[in-house]
Structures are given as C-alpha cells and as structure tokens.
Amino acid sequence: MRDELLRRFAGFGNRTALFDQGTGFTYEDLLNRIHHTRDRLAAHGVAPHDVVIVHGDYSVDSIATLLALFLNRNVVVPVVTLNALALDTLVEHCRPGYLVRTGTGLDIQDLQPSGDPLARRDGQQRAGTASMIGRLSTEDAAGLILLSSGSTGAPKVILHNLDALVSEKLTKRPRRSSNALNILMVLMFDHIGGINSLLSALLVGGTAILPRQRVPDEICGLIEEHRILVLPTSPTFLNLIMVGGYHRKYDLSSLRLITYGTEPMSEELLRRVNQNFPGVRLLQTFGTSETGIATTTSESSSSTYFKISDDSVEYRIVDGELQLRSRTQFLGYLNSSDDALTEDRWFRTGDLVEETPDGYIKIKGRAKEVINVGGEKLIPLELESVLLTSPLVEDCVVYGRPNAITGQSVCVDIKPKGALTRMAVRKHVLEFLSGRVEPFKIPSKVTVVDSIEMSARLKKIRSRRGNSEA
Incomplete structure (x- = not known):
C-alpha cells in the first residue's frame, strides 16, 4: 500500500x-x-x-x-x-x-x-x-x-x-492529467470529512486547494480563481454564501457539483440552494467520525432523500435510529466506553431517519436534540424548515431549554431580513406559525440575533445565545 x-x-x-x-x-x-x-x-x-x-x-x-x-x-x-x-x-x-x-x-x-x-x-x-x-x-x-x-x-x-x-481510496483509479480535479479543502484537517476530501484528491492525482480562512468571501474567491468543479461543504455554510450574496459577487459558474453534509439539510434551504445554483448537481453526503464517509446517491438535487451506495458500508434502522457498520470503522474510543456500539458491533449514529420503500433515507435530526414538551416531541429541523419559508426570516436555529412544568420548552433564534424591531419579529413568528404547526411547537422564547452561530466544523450550534431578546 x-x-x-x-x-x-x-x-x-x-x-x-x-x-x-x-x-x-x-x-x-x-x-x-x-x-x-x-x-x-x-x-x-x-x-x-x-x-x-x-x-x-x-x-x-x-x-x-x-x-x-x-x-x-x-x-x-x-x-x-x-x-x-x-x-x-x-x-x-x-x-x-x-x-x-x-x-x-x-x-x-x-x-x-x-x-x-x-x-x-x-x-x-x-x-x-x-x-x-x-x-x-x-x-x-x-x-x-x-x-x-x-x-x-x-x-x-x-x-x-x-x-x-x-x-479504500487507493481502490479508485488515478485520473488522467488532462482531466484533473480541483477540490477545495473546506472541511477541516482534523475532521473525518476533511481527511476524506484530502485523500480523495491526492490519491487520484487531483489538486487540493487550501484556503486561508473558511469564510464565504475566501471560499467563493477561490472557486472563481481556480475554476473549482466540486465544493464539499455544509448546509449552514451554503446559507452563509447566499445570505451574504457571495454567489453573485463571484463567478461560480465552474461549479458542477456541491456535496453537503455534517448536518441535516432542511427542505426550504435545499430549495434556496437549487434556486441560486441552477445547473449545479447537489449530492448529500453522509458519514461519521467513527465509521468514515460513505458513498451516497441522492434521489435528486431537489430531494433530501439519499441512498448509501457503498459496498464497504452496511446500514440498518432500529427504532428510527440509523446504525452503520463499515470496513473503515474505528477501533474504539480511547477515553470512553463503547456504548455507541451494539453487541454485534454496529455503530449507533444517533441520527433519526425515515426510509422509503425503495431504500432512500432521510435524516430528520439528532436524537439528542429532540425537544420534549410535556410528552410531545419536536425535531428542531422540522420547525426550522417551516420558519425558513417566511419572507422575513433569513436564518434561524431551534433548540430546547429546561422548563419546570413541561420538562422542556421550544426556543428559537431568528436572524431577520431587514431592520425589524424585536417585538415585530416575535409577533411575526407567532402569527406565521399559528395554523402551520401544532401549538406545542410554537416557541415560548424568540431571540433576535445578528447571525446564527456556526462551529468550526461548519454546523449550527444549537445552544442558547443571542444579541438581544424579544
């Protein structure tokens, strides 16, 4: 090797x-x-x-x-x-x-x-x-x-x-020099997705483009400069590109494929991406730090359903949770028990999914992020997808907070479009959701923020934060 x-x-x-x-x-x-x-x-x-x-x-x-x-x-x-x-x-x-x-x-x-x-x-x-x-x-x-x-x-x-x-990467045939592939290293050097991108580029003779900063201005500038064909990123980062108008500021016409992962994609955000990147194929990727990155096939560029089409990865769904077993599976945790592994060595991903009869999977959210309001359960992504259809909501993040009566309450941080008062945002959110979702899903607290916080791994951080409260 x-x-x-x-x-x-x-x-x-x-x-x-x-x-x-x-x-x-x-x-x-x-x-x-x-x-x-x-x-x-x-x-x-x-x-x-x-x-x-x-x-x-x-x-x-x-x-x-x-x-x-x-x-x-x-x-x-x-x-x-x-x-x-x-x-x-x-x-x-x-x-x-x-x-x-x-x-x-x-x-x-x-x-x-x-x-x-x-x-x-x-x-x-x-x-x-x-x-x-x-x-x-x-x-x-x-x-x-x-x-x-x-x-x-x-x-x-x-x-x-x-x-x-x-x-696993050496099983891929080297590319011909006349058909070289440029890949932007958007995902981090210490992340399984970043290591996967790096090996995928170098072991077939492609070119890895190394950004100085993982910010939309830098990434989009590099796409234009190097005529990048493939952009591996996350839904949150794609939204930052669109919200800031960087897809219009730079010439991104070279893009042929956007792969997105690290967190679930909402239906509404996917619709926005398709609208702003016409002609670019969208592919949902999936993997974990414990099992590696699996080869996937999206149902279509406009669908959040995908198949795991990888001979090295097996999957099953148990009580709504996706479990994986792969040839690149980790050997174990060095500082934690292997409770995430079943007795027969399947890895419990913690992802809640639904599956169609023809084998397509949709990630609904993380089990640990489910909000339990007096026995009624809400997956944050579900409410976020509804809120993003509002003409006054640029971005949002839904999360739960402890509540002495109901166990948990629903909270949301809103980044509004335009200059709106805190009270106007709160009033709009409550009115917009009324009749669209069940009463227990309507947030008890709405916080207005200047931006939605993103982790170094390009995922929304679902915790209480904000610049001002409604």
Missing part, C-alpha cells in the same frame, strides 16, 4: 498537488517534502508506532507531515485548535510522544521520554487503550486519532486504522 502511494505520487510528477496561499506545489514537490519530513522526524527520534500530534490547519507542511507519519506507521493526531482541554485529553488517554507544529516550517517538540509510547504509561492507561494501539503495532499499520467536537465537555478520542482509510 505504501509503495503504491509513492508510485502514484511519482507518476503524477509535475501535476499540481496543492495550491497553498498563492503557491502551487507539484506531486514531485510534495514527494520531496514528505521524504524531507521523514528524515527530520527520524533525526528527532520519532520511531514507528509513536503517537504524534500534528498541530495546524491545511498547509504543505501539515499534509507532508501527515503522509510522512503514515509511511512511517505512526499514530497521527491532526488537531487544528490545540486548546488546553484537547491537549490534556490526549496526554492522559493516548500518551503522545511528540508534538509537531506546522504552518511556518516544522517545530518538533518532545512530550514524553523516548521509547515505546505504550511502555511509558505510568500504569495509568487502561488496558483496552493499550490493546487498541498495540493492535496497530502488531499489524504494522498506521493509526489516526480524531477528536469529537466536544461540545458537551471533553472530546472523545477516536482511534482509526489509517491504513484502512488509505486503502
């Missing part, structure tokens, strides 16, 4: 592999950078199967380091934002030996004494963790550790077999 990766990169030669801040790097350049990085790591004492944190976003150095560590059979931990909580979690649960900071060259820092990282646990590491990392060593495989978003506390530490992820 490693020989095949090196053979492909050598064969791609002078094709552009990366475009990083105005500079193009060929596959030959990238290959030389990878070899140089391997030498630097070896000189610093990094040995095969050591756990190594790579701190930085996409850059030629971070990508070369990731691939050098893969070739060296290390366990690599890409982290874009290395805050104290993330570092403490990693040090406690996987005992990284080294920290490599990228972006302005390589800065390699020792985190543990030299030697086998599994041996220097001070007796504090659980046997299960040692066993999982040790399994990679036994198989002479590289590892990948991803952190969950950690929105409700310490992030989960997710261990993958990196060889398995790379192997």
Whole structure:
C-alpha cells in the first residue's frame, strides 16, 4: 500500500498537488517534502508506532507531515485548535510522544521520554487503550486519532486504522492529467470529512486547494480563481454564501457539483440552494467520525432523500435510529466506553431517519436534540424548515431549554431580513406559525440575533445565545 502511494505520487510528477496561499506545489514537490519530513522526524527520534500530534490547519507542511507519519506507521493526531482541554485529553488517554507544529516550517517538540509510547504509561492507561494501539503495532499499520467536537465537555478520542482509510481510496483509479480535479479543502484537517476530501484528491492525482480562512468571501474567491468543479461543504455554510450574496459577487459558474453534509439539510434551504445554483448537481453526503464517509446517491438535487451506495458500508434502522457498520470503522474510543456500539458491533449514529420503500433515507435530526414538551416531541429541523419559508426570516436555529412544568420548552433564534424591531419579529413568528404547526411547537422564547452561530466544523450550534431578546 505504501509503495503504491509513492508510485502514484511519482507518476503524477509535475501535476499540481496543492495550491497553498498563492503557491502551487507539484506531486514531485510534495514527494520531496514528505521524504524531507521523514528524515527530520527520524533525526528527532520519532520511531514507528509513536503517537504524534500534528498541530495546524491545511498547509504543505501539515499534509507532508501527515503522509510522512503514515509511511512511517505512526499514530497521527491532526488537531487544528490545540486548546488546553484537547491537549490534556490526549496526554492522559493516548500518551503522545511528540508534538509537531506546522504552518511556518516544522517545530518538533518532545512530550514524553523516548521509547515505546505504550511502555511509558505510568500504569495509568487502561488496558483496552493499550490493546487498541498495540493492535496497530502488531499489524504494522498506521493509526489516526480524531477528536469529537466536544461540545458537551471533553472530546472523545477516536482511534482509526489509517491504513484502512488509505486503502479504500487507493481502490479508485488515478485520473488522467488532462482531466484533473480541483477540490477545495473546506472541511477541516482534523475532521473525518476533511481527511476524506484530502485523500480523495491526492490519491487520484487531483489538486487540493487550501484556503486561508473558511469564510464565504475566501471560499467563493477561490472557486472563481481556480475554476473549482466540486465544493464539499455544509448546509449552514451554503446559507452563509447566499445570505451574504457571495454567489453573485463571484463567478461560480465552474461549479458542477456541491456535496453537503455534517448536518441535516432542511427542505426550504435545499430549495434556496437549487434556486441560486441552477445547473449545479447537489449530492448529500453522509458519514461519521467513527465509521468514515460513505458513498451516497441522492434521489435528486431537489430531494433530501439519499441512498448509501457503498459496498464497504452496511446500514440498518432500529427504532428510527440509523446504525452503520463499515470496513473503515474505528477501533474504539480511547477515553470512553463503547456504548455507541451494539453487541454485534454496529455503530449507533444517533441520527433519526425515515426510509422509503425503495431504500432512500432521510435524516430528520439528532436524537439528542429532540425537544420534549410535556410528552410531545419536536425535531428542531422540522420547525426550522417551516420558519425558513417566511419572507422575513433569513436564518434561524431551534433548540430546547429546561422548563419546570413541561420538562422542556421550544426556543428559537431568528436572524431577520431587514431592520425589524424585536417585538415585530416575535409577533411575526407567532402569527406565521399559528395554523402551520401544532401549538406545542410554537416557541415560548424568540431571540433576535445578528447571525446564527456556526462551529468550526461548519454546523449550527444549537445552544442558547443571542444579541438581544424579544
């Protein structure tokens, strides 16, 4: 497998592999950078199967380091934002030996004494963790550790077999040089979707375009500059592009395909995307940090129904929840129990779905986000989709709050179109929803905001916030 990766990169030669801040790097350049990085790591004492944190976003150095560590059979931990909580979690649960900071060259820092990282646990590491990392060593495989978003506390530490992820991509045939593919790295370097996009581009001879910032102005400018054909993104980010008018400010006519995932798409938002991007095919993607990204087929560009059309992924629906099992499935959590896995090793995604008789699936929302109002249940996306049909609502996010009488109450943050008073927005929302939804779904609190907060992973943050309250 490693020989095949090196053979492909050598064969791609002078094709552009990366475009990083105005500079193009060929596959030959990238290959030389990878070899140089391997030498630097070896000189610093990094040995095969050591756990190594790579701190930085996409850059030629971070990508070369990731691939050098893969070739060296290390366990690599890409982290874009290395805050104290993330570092403490990693040090406690996987005992990284080294920290490599990228972006302005390589800065390699020792985190543990030299030697086998599994041996220097001070007796504090659980046997299960040692066993999982040790399994990679036994198989002479590289590892990948991803952190969950950690929105409700310490992030989960997710261990993958990196060889398995790379192997799946190497089954794809290389593209001919006259049919090169430019892919924007919109999804993050430490996100399963970002790793998937990067491997999908490089292992077939495409070009990965690296943005400096993940903001609509930057992304749309790069689409125009590089005549991007495929844009992988999220519903929230697509809405930001349209709300800000960036699809009119820049020439986006090169786009042929927009893939969207990371969160459910509402019917109304999908209608807006189709209206503003005529002639562009829309494809809903699906995957999890634990099982990888599955190949999907949308029912149509105007439908939120899709099929999982991937020989490496199985799915089933149990009590309305989607469960997956895949060849690229994670080995386990290093700091959490495997409660998300069934006894027969199916992964409980936490996504509530419905399925048509012909096998198309629709994501309705997350089980943990369901709002229970006195026994009546509401999935936030359902109400958001209704609100987005209002001519006065530019964007919104629905969430639940504790309520002493009903258990929970329905709340919504509204970003209105135009300059409206708080009272006018509240009055409009209540009147607009009356008769359109059941009474228990009408929000008890309406908050007017200047913008809908988005996480670094391009998803709406469903928590109480706002600049002013109605």
